[in-house]
Amino acid sequence: MLVISSCIPLSKLHLFAVLTDEMSMQEKNIYIRALEAEQQGDWKRAHLMVQDMVTAEAALVHGFLHRVEGDLGNAEYWYNRAVRPVCTTSLATEWESLYEELRHIGRK
Secondary structure (H helix, E strand, O other): OOOOOOOOOOOHHHHHHHHHHOOOHHHOOHHHHHHHHHHOOOHHHHHHHHOOOOOHHHHHHHHHHHHHHOOHHHHHHHHHHOOOOOOOOOHHHHHHHHHHHHOOOOOO
């Protein structure tokens, strides 16, 4: 069990460690695996995971990835496909929000 002192603010990396510790690899859905690939610096792998999917969730992750890349026009297209407004928070905040929103998909 991973314990983080309450006096240390949770960074994106700490949140990633805490959340991934509670989920086994078999339970992680494609969206979470794509977000984790991006977190680990493998943008291309993350992009390959979602680029041909036709779900709103994939479009949302796809839009986030294009924000990370700096291609805001392409990001806007994917947010529109997800029927969501373009995110204007920091990338770290959006990553955390997406992870929290998508991590339960496919779990029993």
